[in-house]
Amino acid sequence: xxxxxxxxxxxxxxxxxxxxxxxxxxxxxxxxxxxxxxxxxxxxxxxxxxxxxxxxxxxxxxxxxxxxxxxxxxxxxxxxxxxxxxxxxxxxxxxxxxxxxxxxxxxxxxxxxxxxxxxxxxxxxxxxxxxxxxxxxxxxxxxxxxxxxxxxxxxxxxxxxxxxxxxxxxxxxxxxxxxxxxxxxxxxxxxxxxxxxxxxxxxxxxxxxxxxxxxxxxxxxxxxxxxxxxxxxxxxxxxxxxxxxxxxxxx
Amino acid sequence: xxxxxxxxxxxxxxxxxxxxxxxxxxxxxxxxxxxxxxxxxxxxxxxxxxxxxxxxxxxxxxxxxxxxxxxxxxxxxxxxxxxxxxxxxxxxxxxxxxxxxxxxxxxxxxxxxxxxxxxxxxxxxxxxxxxxxxxxxxxxxxxxxxxxxxxxxxxxxxxxxxxxxxxxxxxxxxxxxxxxxxxxxxxxxxxxxxxxxxxxxxxxxxxxxxxxxxxxxxxxxxxxxxxxxxxxxxxxxxxxxxxxxxxxxxxxxxxxxxxxxxxxxxxxxxxxxxxxxxxxxxxxxxxxx
Numbered sequence: 001x002x003x004x005x006x007x008x009x010x011x012x013x014x015x016x017x018x019x020x021x022x023x024x025x026x027x028x029x030x031x032x033x034x035x036x037x038x039x040x041x042x043x044x045x046x047x048x049x050x051x052x053x054x055x056x057x058x059x060x061x062x063x064x065x066x067x068x069x070x071x072x073x074x075x076x077x078x079x080x081x082x083x084x085x086x087x088x089x090x091x092x093x094x095x096x097x098x099x100x101x102x103x104x105x106x107x108x109x110x111x112x113x114x115x116x117x118x119x120x121x122x123x124x125x126x127x128x129x130x131x132x133x134x135x136x137x138x139x140x141x142x143x144x145x146x147x148x149x150x151x152x153x154x155x156x157x158x159x160x161x162x163x164x165x166x167x168x169x170x171x172x173x174x175x176x177x178x179x180x181x182x183x184x185x186x187x188x189x190x191x192x193x194x195x196x197x198x199x200x201x202x203x204x205x206x207x208x209x210x211x212x213x214x215x216x217x218x219x220x221x222x223x224x225x226x227x228x229x230x231x232x233x234x235x236x237x238x239x240x241x242x243x244x245x246x247x248x249x250x251x
Numbered sequence: 252x253x254x255x256x257x258x259x260x261x262x263x264x265x266x267x268x269x270x271x272x273x274x275x276x277x278x279x280x281x282x283x284x285x286x287x288x289x290x291x292x293x294x295x296x297x298x299x300x301x302x303x304x305x306x307x308x309x310x311x312x313x314x315x316x317x318x319x320x321x322x323x324x325x326x327x328x329x330x331x332x333x334x335x336x337x338x339x340x341x342x343x344x345x346x347x348x349x350x351x352x353x354x355x356x357x358x359x360x361x362x363x364x365x366x367x368x369x370x371x372x373x374x375x376x377x378x379x380x381x382x383x384x385x386x387x388x389x390x391x392x393x394x395x396x397x398x399x400x401x402x403x404x405x406x407x408x409x410x411x412x413x414x415x416x417x418x419x420x421x422x423x424x425x426x427x428x429x430x431x432x433x434x435x436x437x438x439x440x441x442x443x444x445x446x447x448x449x450x451x452x453x454x455x456x457x458x459x460x461x462x463x464x465x466x467x468x469x470x471x472x473x474x475x476x477x478x479x480x481x482x483x484x485x486x487x488x489x490x491x492x493x494x495x496x497x498x499x500x501x502x503x504x505x506x507x508x509x510x511x512x513x514x515x516x517x518x519x520x521x522x523x524x525x526x527x528x529x530x531x532x533x534x535x536x537x538x539x540x
Contacts, residue, residue: 050425072425083290083418084475093415096426101411129473130418149426 003028003065003153003184004049008058010241011041011048017056017241018044020208026186026201028063028152031179033199033215034188036227040205042188043075046155049186057241062153068097071151073142075158075188081131087141088126091117094148116144121170136167143171154178156187160194172198195219206230260498267494270384270504273395273451274490277460280399281444282482283406285461286468286475287437291417294462295349299356300438301445301458303333305363305379308446308454312379313370320394323446330442333359363454382453382505385497391450398447402440409433414475452505460486463512470523485515 004026011019019041026032034042047053048060050072062070071094092105092113099105105113117126120140125133133141139159146154156175160168176198178185189195195202195215202218204210206227211218260267288297307329311321333355340355341348367376378386387395406413412429415422423430448457468481493508502510521528 052421052424068426070425072422074421077419078421079419080290080417083414084473084478085414085418086474090418093419093422096415099411100427101408101429145422 003030003063004186005061005063006058007061009048009055009060010057011044011053012056013044015056016238018207019048019205020241021058022205022209023058024203024209024212026184028184029179029182030184030201031175031199032184032186032201032203033195034186034203034205035190035192035195035219036205036210037230040227040230041207042205043157045205046072046157046186046188047074049153050155065153069152071146071149071154073146073154073156073159075161077142079130079138081133081138083131084129086127086129087117087122087133088113090130091141091144091148094145097149112148116147117141119147119174120144136163139163139171140167143174147174151183153184154186156185158188158190160189160191168194192219192224256499257495260495266385266387267498269387269389269392270451270494271491273384273387273392274494274508275487276392276396276399277444277448277451278464278483278486278490280402281448281461282464282468282486283479284402284437284440284444285458285463285465285486286479286482287413287417288441288461289465289469290475294465296352297441297445297458297462299352300330300334300441301454302356302360302363303352304330304359304442304445305454306359306366307332307363308449309363309366309379312375313366322449323394323398323443326446326449327439327442329359330445331439334438360454378453379449380453380455381503382449382451382456384451384494384504384508387450395447395450398443402444402447405436405440409436413437452508456505456509459509459512460490463509463516464489467512467516467519470519470525470527473525485512489515 006022006024009019009022010017018039022045034045036042044053048055050070051067092109094116095105095109095112099109114123114126117123120143122137122140122144125137130138130141143159146156159171159175163171172194175185175187187199189199196219199215201213202215203212204218204223204227207230210227211220211223261271285297288294304326307325307327308322309325310329311318311323311325315321333352337348337352337355340346341351364376364380367379409429409432412423412427412433416430416433420430444461445457448460451457452460464482464486465478467485468478471481472478489512490508492511494504496502496511497504497507500507519527522530524530
């Protein structure tokens with residue numbers, strides 16, 4: 001059973017495609033890097049996977065995963081940092097799946113939250129309001145929440161942007177731990193060195209897929225060059241796309 | 252002497268006791284709503300809604316006189332109509348939502364005053380605009396208490412999604428569909444409490460007993476639970492002191508209550524523990540770590 005299956009997937013805004021005719025599948029437990037220049041559709045693809053963006057065409061099969069089996073870390077989270085909530089409570093929202101609207105936070109849940117905060121190296125920060133954290137600490141908090149979500153599919157959108165080396169190393173270790181636990185991880189990244197050293201599979205995206213496969217085979221200068229050449233601007237007078245895959249009609 | 256001034260009015264006069272009970276009910280329900288309005292940056296939306304519900308309440312008044320139940324129902328309908336219409340206009344024309352809401356509430360206010368004037372007297376109009384908590388009868392008091400109870404129950408139900416939606420709406424969207432309904436329920440609570448404040452404070456000041464205590468609370472705590480408690484206490488104290496002030500002087504009750512709250516607000520701005528001006532001017536020597 002495939003964890004994730006894209007079939008002739010087109011995602012975009014106002015009918016303009018940002019991800020164009022993508023097909024392929026992500027095996028359960030895969031550790032996939034999604035790379036490509038700015039505007040290549042990385043974030044769009046991830047937003048499609050977590051279901052906050054509906055496909056313009058084609059389909060995404062989650063392979064039996066519920067929306068609640070997915071943890072999503074957006075690139076620029078719309079978090080109101082001035083809201084008076086503590087690190088403990090904020091991380092605790094990651095338990096939503098178990099607690100829902102009313103479920104209590106008992107001793108076991110408290111321990112889990114404390115463990116997650118400890119795992120990202122923020123022990124002692126439990127009672128700090130989130131507004132007092134630095135950028136790197138906030139990213140650690142977000143990782144702690146993902147940790148608590150206990151999701152089978154984890155989607156990270158440029159999780160290491162503007163993060164220092166130490167924090168990146170700590171958080172990357174968490175990503176590899178998730179991989180070790182058999183969870184599927186998709187991450188949009190820009191650091192080619194990191195992709196080469198740590199991610200087994202890579203998708204090079206430039207609106208359409210440029211290459212997809214084992215990192216060592218895919219991450220070539222030729223593929224990257226193709227991706228870089230992608231034209232970023234939407235054409236306002238573009239005609240309706242004529243390319244229709246036969247299979248998508250049948251499905 | 253002090254007893255005569257502070258407690259005497261309430262032991263001697265039944266209308267003062269009713270007013271006090273009403274003001275405490277308003278504080279219990281309205282202040283937490285005010286805290287969320289402030290934290291969600293909707294303080295002025297509350298104000299606009301207060302005007303927007305006037306025509307609905309006025310139609311209720313036309314049909315059944317000063318009956319809080321009819322006015323509440325009318326106010327709810329008008330409030331939602333304006334909120335939804337403003338949203339639709341904003342989405343379909345590209346007008347910003349706040350500008351759209353501003354035009355709608357101004358129109359509503361004009362319409363509401365017109366409707367009240369058609370049937371009622373100028374006294375009625377003053378009553379609707381500024382309220383008169385001293386003229387509260389038993390039935391009205393029960394409606395106020397009922398609305399406050401409903402508010403607290405609903406708030407308890409939507410508390411968790413409301414908090415998460417305020418901090419991180421995208422996260423809530425990915426784990427649950429409770430965000431939209433929670434937001435709508437919250438708007439309904441805003442309208443219910445505005446209408447509730449009608450009798451005591453009138454349309455123009457009803458939102459005052461929600462927003463001012465929230466503003467006060469912000470200067471004393473960084474914790475949501477504590478903020479809500481402080482806001483409730485500040486609202487109740489303002490209500491009580493406002494009633495005493497109104498009884499001893501000739502200041503109308505609504506403005507008296509809001510003026511006391513304003514006084515507390517000014518004190519908080521000056522001396523508040525969190526971001527108060529005195530604290531900022533004399534922060535003390537910086538710490539070691």
